[in-house]
Amino acid sequence: MEQSGRKRVVIIDDGYGTYETEQRILNAVDADVILEPCRGDVTRVIAAVAEADAILVRESPVNAQVVQAATRLRAIVRYGIGVDNIDLAAARDRAIYVANVPDYGVEEVSDQALALLLSVARHTVVRDRAVRAGAWNVSRSEKMYRIAGSTLGLVGYGRIARTFERKMRGMGVERVLVYDPFLNASGAPGVEMVDLDTLCAQSDHISLHSPLTPDTRRIIDARRLALMKPTTIIVNTARGGLIDEAALVDALKHRVIFGAGIDVFEGEPPPADHPLFSCENAVLSDHTGWYSEDSVAELQRKAAEEVARVLRGELPKSWLNKWETQSA
Known part of the structure; x- marks a missing residue:
């Protein structure tokens, strides 16, 4: 449940059985987790992230239009390795951290x-x-x-x-x-x-x-x-x-x-x-090479931890669109 004055983390793709891990990790940094499945629709993504402090994404597009619409955005974290659905340059131009989870699965x-x-x-x-x-x-x-x-x-x-x-x-x-x-x-x-x-x-x-x-x-x-x-x-x-x-x-x-x-x-x-x-x-096969119950748990935990680092004022471990900075 979203509370006034707390940070807002929006998950724009569903697909996992539970989001208790994300809620537990991000509650510790005074953030609410909101699940807004956008099904790859960029218009829905823009609406979902308008007031987000961070985004957790799987397949939905996070293009330049999305980045510009999210005026509070500080971090975009991909559930997975590939980030071809994220505009890294647009995020860098606005000093928004993009991170992934390269060591899961x-x-x-x-x-x-x-x-x-x-x-x-x-x-x-x-x-x-x-x-x-x-x-x-x-x-x-x-x-x-x-x-x-x-x-x-x-x-x-x-x-x-x-x-x-x-x-x-x-x-x-x-x-x-x-x-x-x-x-x-x-x-x-x-x-x-x-x-x-x-x-x-x-x-x-x-x-x-x-x-x-x-x-x-x-x-x-x-x-x-x-x-x-x-x-x-x-x-x-x-x-x-x-x-x-x-x-x-x-x-x-x-x-x-x-x-x-x-x-x-x-x-x-x-x-x-x-x-x-x-x-x-x-x-x-159906793009499930990444899957096991163990890898899903690992992925959700590590993605949420990257968001938490940024919201605490730290650098993400797997920061992809780097610019010169000393701190988050």
Whole structure:
């Protein structure tokens, strides 16, 4: 319940079972938590945040128009890692802190990438359907290849990619190639830093872990898919916009690559007639790679703690749109 004279923290996307964690943490800094689900509607967002001191957001847009409308705003905190729905520059221009939670769900997303890779490599989904339909002993009808001794390509080399690498090393991956333009070789011991074309041409398995930016949008396009081996599996648990989906469908249907494991789409949810649904060599999931009961609890707590830091006059731990300052 909102009380007069207290700070106002607005949650503009719902989706969690309870917000008791946020209420407990933010009550300690004299803030009321108001849930105003906006369902991605920027007009509703503008109305919801007009008197907010801080915003907690998942998918709804926080663009320049929203930032200008929120005259009291001090912090925007993303429930998650990617901030492509937030105008960082507009917030910086008004000295509004933008923060995320970069270290939650690392185990879960890397597990999802591994699960998708194995499902594609072992034809798990197709084989399940075949067995239920009465098929048996069809091993050579769908070729499979060993993971041990293979080459792994990682596009982006942050926390999730490194955790995924650790798990794949345990399965016997022999060589790891990394493309990350924000990292030099000294920051990636034990892997080979290469350009993206080299990674595409030489990797047996490719896993995407980059943020979505204008420079990375559709970074995997028809040309780069054509560079890949016919035995290559590509996995995307990062952002759907990293892949040209039409080019991927074409590559899958013409067996340019072996298969794909996709947890994220360019438009979510995808339409019922999305072309990827007709690709037997694709395994798909619903952008839930981040999810476990443990990761949800961790995410809500850490996001609320970032808001609390700003409202106490401190700097957020994961401050993304930095400007020169000594204090909050």
